[in-house]
Amino acid sequence: MAGVMENQLQPSKRSGPLRIGPAESRSIGNRQRDKIVHAATQVFSRKGYDGARVDEIARHAALPKGNVLYYFKTKQDLYRVVIEQVVALWLDALGDIALDTSPRVAISQYITRKLALSRNYPEASRLFAMEVISGAPIIGEQLRSQLREWVEEKGLVFRRWQREGRMAAIEPAHAFFMIWAVTQTYADFQTQIEAVTGAKDYDAEIYDLAAPDVVAVLVRGLGLRDEELVT
Numbered sequence: 001m002a003g004v005m006e007n008q009l010q011p012s013k014r015s016g017p018l019r020i021g022p023a024e025s026r027s028i029g030n031r032q033r034d035k036i037v038h039a040a041t042q043v044f045s046r047k048g049y050d051g052a053r054v055d056e057i058a059r060h061a062a063l064p065k066g067n068v069l070y071y072f073k074t075k076q077d078l079y080r081v082v083i084e085q086v087v088a089l090w091l092d093a094l095g096d097i098a099l100d101t102s103p104r105v106a107i108s109q110y111i112t113r114k115l116a117l118s119r120n121y122p123e124a125s126r127l128f129a130m131e132v133i134s135g136a137p138i139i140g141e142q143l144r145s146q147l148r149e150w151v152e153e154k155g156l157v158f159r160r161w162q163r164e165g166r167m168a169a170i171e172p173a174h175a176f177f178m179i180w181a182v183t184q185t186y187a188d189f190q191t192q193i194e195a196v197t198g199a200k201d202y203d204a205e206i207y208d209l210a211a212p213d214v215v216a217v218l219v220r221g222l223g224l225r226d227e228e229l230v231t
Contacts, residue, residue: 033071035061040082045123048130049079083131083138086124091146093117097154103166103224111179111215118187119207125187151176161224168223175222182214 039060043052054075058065072078093113097106118125136143155172162169186193186206199205 029071032061032063032067035063036068036071036078037082037085040078041086041123041127044079044082045127045130048134049075052079054078080138083127084142086121086128086131087139087142087146089117089121089124090128091150097157099157099160102226103161104219104226107179107222107224108215108219111183111218112211114179114183115186115207115211115214118183119203122187122190125184129184129188166225168221170222178221179218182218186210 036057040052040057043057043060047056052075054068055065057078058068061068068078072081093116095110095113097110131137131139132143151173154176158167158170158172158175161167190202193199193206194202197206
């Protein structure tokens with residue numbers, strides 16, 4: 001299990017922007033759009049949609065305000081692109097959970113991916129939380145379609161494992177809610193965690209040390225067992 005953690009929970013990439021298109025052969029225009037999206041993610045995650053200003057986003061992107069408005073005609077257009085990129089990041093992290101996979105390995109890997117997402121993209125996590133708390137005006141349809149369909153599909157795998165005695169009898173959607181709540185807390189409530197723990201190096205003291213415990217507790221709580229351990 002430690003090998004899974006080491007391979008997937010990589011050092012922070014917090015300075016890296018969310019990508020709009022392929023990384024290879026990117027034009028100057030695409031790189032500028034990336035800078036704007038990255039800057040907007042930071043500003044929106046701290047101030048919300050209403051509190052964010054295009055001028056401030058431009059300053060964070062180190063670009064003239066006119067450049068921002070050239071690529072994104074309004075603040076609403078920019079916010080929509082940013083939040084849709086965050087959702088794409090979330091859906092990509094969901095990965096695959098298949099019947100032929102060991103329950104403990106599959107869910108441990110999934111939890112680890114979610115922790116890595118919180119570690120590497122904390123602003124994106126906080127922005128996602130703010131969007132959902134406000135009623136998901138931009139991504140509501142994606143939550144009701146893509147995310148719901150994914151949970152229902154993977155829920156069938158969970159129910160099969162439950163019938164086989166390899167997982168506790170927990171409603172699949174609520175199992176995911178528990179995983180999301182725990183893993184996203186480390187990004188969304190970083191200030192609180194730092195205040196309580198006194199951590200000076202958040203990555204090393206919190207993610208490196210706590211991640212294995214988070215995975216272990218959730219795996220035990222979900223009652224995950226490998227097939228050879230079922231009696």
